Amino acid sequence: MAERIALFATAARGTEDLLADELKELGARRIRQDRGGVRFMATLDEALMVCLWSRIAMRVLYPLGAFEAHGAEGLYEAAASIPWEEHLDPDTTFAVDATLKDSEHTHSGFVALKVKDAIVDRIRDAVGARPDVNTRDPDVRVVAHLSRDTLSLSLDLCGEPLHRRGYRVRPTPAPLKETLAAALLRAASYTGEEALVDPMCGSGTLLIEAGLIARKRAPGINRDFAVERWPGLGTRARELLADLRADARRNERKVTVPLLGLDKDPEALEAASRNVRAAKLSEEIQLAEGDATKLPPLPASGGLLITNPPYGDRLGSGGQKGMKSFYFKLGESLRVPGWRIWVLSGNPAFESAFHARPSARREMWNGPIACTLLGYRPSGGGAEDDSEAPLGVSKEPLDVAPVRPQHEDEEDR
Ligand SMILES: C[S@@+](CC[C@H](N)C(=O)[O-])C[C@H]1O[C@@H](n2cnc3c(N)ncnc32)[C@H](O)[C@@H]1O
8 A cells, every 4th residue: 555545434423523624633645524423535644644643533544445235135246346355354254234214124234144154255256265254353444335235345443433542431321422622622722732521521632632632642552453463465564563563652742730620520530530541641631620610710710611410301400491501600610711622512402591692603513412512702802703812831730639530549441
């Protein structure tokens, strides 16, 4: 893959433009936004750079072809027309992940099975032996997407999706995906040079992603990628990645700004504390029990307050009316002079109840939930525009009682 090949990086809907910007910075060429992802051209070196460094992409796919396919036979014929023997050999394990959209078929498992049969038969016919399926940890992951009667087949360079950074050791009920949290931070122009507070931090995803940005740490530094095990490219990919990882480690920097998470739920804080430790950011991120409707004083030098409040009535506070009153109180509490605010809300009542005029908004999807990301200029700080607000670098300690990780003596995971 010395020449540039066409690749497709997937992302949460509504974040495609943010991913396109990121890919440009990472050296990708001929970038074109599409629904649910971004098409681009890259050499192997550049593609690996994307796998290691993209904070927003979910998967990096190498498209092999798109075919019209009707019925079970059509699926098999389409899949069998690809020269799989160029990508797998009998010693390679593989798995097929299938997704459907508006298709005559109703079971993705059936589509995956037809594609799997075609791959096995094609390789057995070509080389006299077949590769085995391993759904848990395959060397090669084939991605099949059937949209109406168009079957698209790709190889996934990453294997495990890129949001699996390896630090989420304790989830909470409604965590943000790591890649979506990174997209929110990019939308808010967070570069790691200003203080950041998440007053409803849950399992700590926004804080940890902010910590990785502030540290200039590659999000994929602690994981490997499927392409390292591909029969053809694996050896070269491992060599290139060894260099990219070494460079990434050398170029990390110290975090010079405070990063604070509050939550009123001790269990969420315990999860956040474990995740922060697993991300090796215990020094950089401070956690404390607190009520977002009664925010403790924050440094006057300002910063970014970013959060995703509860969308529904988990608070047990009286249905939608209770949520509106909660959002109203947040509007009173969170508008700290000098601090710009970004909120991802999945409850349409949020915006009016928060009673402030957003200066930025975008629609995006948190899994199946349609959400709105709202940006607010700093109040009383005089800045005219969020993106141009001065980056208030502050080393002042935040005035809150920190939560110590309860398992300080545990090994980092
Ligand atoms: C949608 S979750 C945040 C998820 C988080 N972004 C993550 O990735 O895990 C909302 C969080 O708000 C917290 N919360 C609800 N009301 C709160 C309040 N008044 N003060 C502080 N935290 C609150 C909940 O305990 C929950 O952890």
